[in-house]
Amino acid sequence: MSGITSFIRGFISILQGMWITLQNLVGRRKITLLYPYQRPDISPRWRGIFYLPYNDEAGRINCVGCTLCAQACPTGVITMTKMGAGKHASVNAFTMDLGRCMFCNLCIEACPFDAIHMSTRFELASLDRGVSLLTIDKLARGGADAVERTKRTIEAALEQEAAAKAAAAAAKAQAAASAQPTEGSGA
Amino acid sequence: MTAMQPAVGASTSSDMTINLGPQHPSTHGVLRLMVALDGEYVKSCRPVIGYLHRGLERMMAARPYRQSVPFTDRLDYCASLNSNLAISQAIERIGGMAVPERAQYLRVMLCEMNRIASHLIFFGTYAADIGATTAFLYAFRERERLLDLLEAYTGARLTYNWIRPGGVASDMPEGYAQAVCAFLDGFLKELDAYDTLLTKNPIFRVRTEGVGIISPEKAIAHGASGPVLRGSGVNIDLRRTEPYDAYPRMQFDVPVRTEGDCLARYLVRVEEMRQSARIIRQCLREMPEGEHWGKQPKVFRPAAGEAYSRTESPRGELSIYLVSDGTANPVRVRVRGPSFVHLSMLHELVRGVKVADMIAILGSLDTVLGEVDR
Numbered sequence: 001m002s003g004i005t006s007f008i009r010g011f012i013s014i015l016q017g018m019w020i021t022l023q024n025l026v027g028r029r030k031i032t033l034l035y036p037y038q039r040p041d042i043s044p045r046w047r048g049i050f051y052l053p054y055n056d057e058a059g060r061i062n063c064v065g066c067t068l069c070a071q072a073c074p075t076g077v078i079t080m081t082k083m084g085a086g087k088h089a090s091v092n093a094f095t096m097d098l099g100r101c102m103f104c105n106l107c108i109e110a111c112p113f114d115a116i117h118m119s120t121r122f123e124l125a126s127l128d129r130g131v132s133l134l135t136i137d138k139l140a141r142g143g144a145d146a147v148e149r150t151k152r153t154i155e156a157a158l159e160q161e162a163a164a165k166a167a168a169a170a171a172k173a174q175a176a177a178s179a180q181p182t183e184g185s186g187a
Numbered sequence: 188m189t190a191m192q193p194a195v196g197a198s199t200s201s202d203m204t205i206n207l208g209p210q211h212p213s214t215h216g217v218l219r220l221m222v223a224l225d226g227e228y229v230k231s232c233r234p235v236i237g238y239l240h241r242g243l244e245r246m247m248a249a250r251p252y253r254q255s256v257p258f259t260d261r262l263d264y265c266a267s268l269n270s271n272l273a274i275s276q277a278i279e280r281i282g283g284m285a286v287p288e289r290a291q292y293l294r295v296m297l298c299e300m301n302r303i304a305s306h307l308i309f310f311g312t313y314a315a316d317i318g319a320t321t322a323f324l325y326a327f328r329e330r331e332r333l334l335d336l337l338e339a340y341t342g343a344r345l346t347y348n349w350i351r352p353g354g355v356a357s358d359m360p361e362g363y364a365q366a367v368c369a370f371l372d373g374f375l376k377e378l379d380a381y382d383t384l385l386t387k388n389p390i391f392r393v394r395t396e397g398v399g400i401i402s403p404e405k406a407i408a409h410g411a412s413g414p415v416l417r418g419s420g421v422n423i424d425l426r427r428t429e430p431y432d433a434y435p436r437m438q439f440d441v442p443v444r445t446e447g448d449c450l451a452r453y454l455v456r457v458e459e460m461r462q463s464a465r466i467i468r469q470c471l472r473e474m475p476e477g478e479h480w481g482k483q484p485k486v487f488r489p490a491a492g493e494a495y496s497r498t499e500s501p502r503g504e505l506s507i508y509l510v511s512d513g514t515a516n517p518v519r520v521r522v523r524g525p526s527f528v529h530l531s532m533l534h535e536l537v538r539g540v541k542v543a544d545m546i547a548i549l550g551s552l553d554t555v556l557g558e559v560d561r
Contacts, residue, residue, distance in 0.1 A: 010389045017388060020380050021321055031328055043335075045342035045360065074254040104257035104348045105356065118342070 042120045047103045049121040050096055050134065053114070054141040060150040061140050062115035065091040072110035075100045088157040090150050094139060098124060098132040202230060209238050215312060215549075216556030218530075222537075222545070229545050232537045234530055239560035247520040252278050252487050252509075253352055255520065260346035262505075262522060263558040266305035268297045268337075269500040270558075271350035276431060276496035277507040278352040281517075282489040289477040290354035291433040296470040297340070297350060299463040300367070303374075304333045305501035306456045306463075309553045313453060314385055316550035317394050322384045329377055332370055339363065352487075354480035364471045371464045382457055395449035399536050399548035402447060409532045412525050413503025414459065415552060418452035420445035425499035436473070437466050449551035456553070459501075488515055502526055502553055522561055526554040 033040055042048075052061045065082030077100050083092040108116055124132060137144040207220040217238035223230040243262065247255035255278075259270035272294060279286060286294075311326030334344045339360055341349040349356045385391045401411070406419040416423055424441040426434045442458035444451035491513040497506045503525025510519040529552040537545040 006389070013387050013389055017321075017384050020384055023380075024325065031331060043339040043342065043360075045339065045357075047342040072254070074250055074257055102257045102260075102346065102348075103343065104260075104346075105342070106254065106257070106348075109356070 042122070044120065046120045046122070047105055047118045049098070049119055049124065050139060051117055051119050052094065052136070052140045053117055054146040054150075059153040060090055061146060062113045063091050063094060064089045064113055064115070066113075068110045068112065069107035069116055072106045074104065074106065075102060077101045078107060083151070084154040084158055086161075088154050088161060090154050091136065092147075092151060094136040096134045096139065098134060099129065201225065209235075215554060216559075218554070218556050218559070220533075220545075220549075222542070224542065227541050229537050229540055229542060232534045232545065234533055236530070236556070236559050239556050241561065243561045244520045244522055247274075248517050251515045252282070252489070252517060255517070256351055257346070257348040259507075260348050261557055262524065262561065263305075263500060263502060263526070263555045264345055265308050265555055266301045266501045267345065268301040268347050268350055269305075269498060270505060271348060272298055272432075273496055273498045273500070273505045273507045275350050275352045276498065277494050277509045278489075280496060281492060281494035281509050281511050282352070282484070282487060284353045284483070285481050286354055286432070287478040287481050288433075288475050289358075290479050290481065292470045292474040293355045293359070293479060294350050295433040295437065296367075296467050296474075297337075297347075297355070299466045299470070300333060300337060301347075302463045302501045303460050304330050304337070306460045307333070309456055309501075309550075310381070310385075310453075310460075313550045313553075314391075316546050317385075317391055319385065319388070319391065322381055325377070325381050325384075329374055329381075333374075336363075336367060336370055339366070351480075353483050354478070356480070358479040367467060367471060371467060375461065375464055378457070378460060386454070386457075392450065394543075394547055395453060395551070396446075398449045398540070398544050399551060400447045401532070401536065405532075405535075406447070410528045411503065411532065412528070413499065413501070414452050414455040415503060415525075415529055417441065417443045418455045419447040425497055425504060429497055431496075431498065433470065437469055439466050439469075449547050452551045452553075456501075486515070488513060500525060502555065502558075503529065505558075522558075524558040524561070526552075526556070526558045530554050530559055 052063055054061055063080075065080055065084075067078075067080060070076075070078040070080065077096050077098070079093075079095050080091045081093040083090055103118070105118070108118060126132070136147050140146040140150075142149075203224045205222050205224055207222060209217040209219040219235040219238070221233045221235060223232075241261070243258050247258050250258075256271055256274055259274045260267040262270045278284070307326045307330040311323040311330070314320075314322035314326070337347065338344050340363060341347040341356075343349075401415065401419045403419045403421050406416050406421060411419070412423070412425075420443060422441060422443045425431075426437075426439075427441055439462045440458075442455045442462065444455055489511045491511055493508065493510045495506060495508045497504055499505075504523065505525060506523040508519070508521040508523070509517050512518045533549060533552065536548050540548070
């Protein structure tokens with residue numbers, strides 16, 4: 001007797017399960033994607049591969065080489081060498097080793113100049129380790145061209161600053177020179 | 188080699204020692220179980236851990252306080268926001284930081300969303316352990332939608348690093364509350380259907396009912412926590428008994444079952460998902476306007492001392508202990524993880540059961556090896 005009731009109970013449970021799977025089979029759109037051909041909809045906040053935005057107005061990337069991001073990084077992903085000085089500074093080398101990166105967002109939050117961003121690109125798989133070592137040419141939006149233009153902008157600004165400084169110094173010297181005789185004559 | 192000998196029970200010539208794992212789909216990670224078998228019966232079982240050991244505690248102690256948060260993502264990777272919360276709370280306590288009220292609600296919401304995602308992994312993998320593939324696929328489909336939501340908020344799908352000392356790293360994107368509510372509406376309906384697939388199924392019931400019974404005394408003696416403890420009839424939930432963040436203002440039930448078997452632990456977790464959905468709804472409804480991040484000191488050097496934070500992660504009590512000597516780095520970081528504690532009960536639970544029941548018991552403890560090995 002108990003054999004028959006348990007058989008019936010089991011049969012009902014199978015029907016219940018089949019009903020649920022049938023509903024899912026017929027009533028639902030599939031959510032899988034044929035990945036390389038169909039691309040997923042990625043959130044704009046996605047923390048993917050980094051880039052250094054290029055500032056068209058200023059003609060340079062925003063980075064000033066302050067190393068705050070490198071200090072904020074828990075795994076030491078970022079290395080950079082500074083170029084220029086004072087107000088006119090940038091980097092001529094900026095390397096990120098994504099093989100160690102945790103994509104934790106701390107470098108981006110540390111940056112006071114909005115110089116480093118994360119894109120929605122996520123495909124890092126490669127047969128070559130060198131691919132995950134991002135140099136500044138790969139990081140800067142606009143590539144090597146942007147880096148070259150940044151360099152020129154900084155150099156021009158530095159030259160201009162030096163010229164202005166020299167002119168100011170010359171003007172000061174001239175003023176001092178022209179002031180001296182009058183002082184002398186006055187005495 | 189002594190390491191190859193099973194630890195408990197003397198083996199005779201008729202016993203067979205078998206290594207289950209470290210690459211076995213039902214060990215949920217890189218866990219190796221050295222089991223001595225007498226036919227189909229388990230005579231003794233010794234878990235071998237450490238395959239995933241990275242020295243996270245030491246790594247966290249070697250860095251400034253606030254840089255240790257991304258490492259906690261790698262503890263319990265199924266529920267990393269809950270680990271973020273544990274370390275953030277510890278750092279806030281040691282540094283005397285305040286958390287704005289809105290951030291508290293955001294934290295609770297994120298943690299509960301992560302709790303659902305984590306319990307869905309349990310639901311799916313446990314069904315797969317027992318042999319039901321359909322529930323596994325359905326659970327991961329639901330989880331996928333939840334991860335999309337977490338991705339829209341935090342930008343990551345697994346290692347979020349979004350709950351930080353002093354608050355949450357960002358506020359919600361626009362229209363997020365509606366998206367979450369829409370998900371919850373569908374999810375609760377689906378959950379009932381998925382639950383039917385397992386709980387109404389006589390095979391699943393036979394495999395889990397009365398299997399792996401943990402008495403309340405034993406659970407307490409071993410230091411069990413979370414659903415394992417509540418499945419044994421002990422009503423302790425840190426969100427209730429030692430509430431933190433916005434939990435004191437939340438209305439929710441703590442599911443408790445007295446059977447103490449695998450089915451009880453399963454049912455507690457399924458009910459917890461429903462309660463988590465309730466908490467998320469309350470958070471979205473009652474969330475005040477304001478800052479998502481409190482004022483942060485530029486250089487963080489807490490005074491010498493110690494701090495201990497206890498949180499209820501999906502697996503149980505996740506606590507972090509910090510010792511400061513007044514410098515920028517902690518002297519000691521200690522993680523008290525629930526998975527490690529629960530895994531230490533395994534050898535007692537599986538003695539004398541069949542191999543298939545051992546898998547059911549291990550699955551019902553819901554251990555995550557990232558946190559066992561640290």
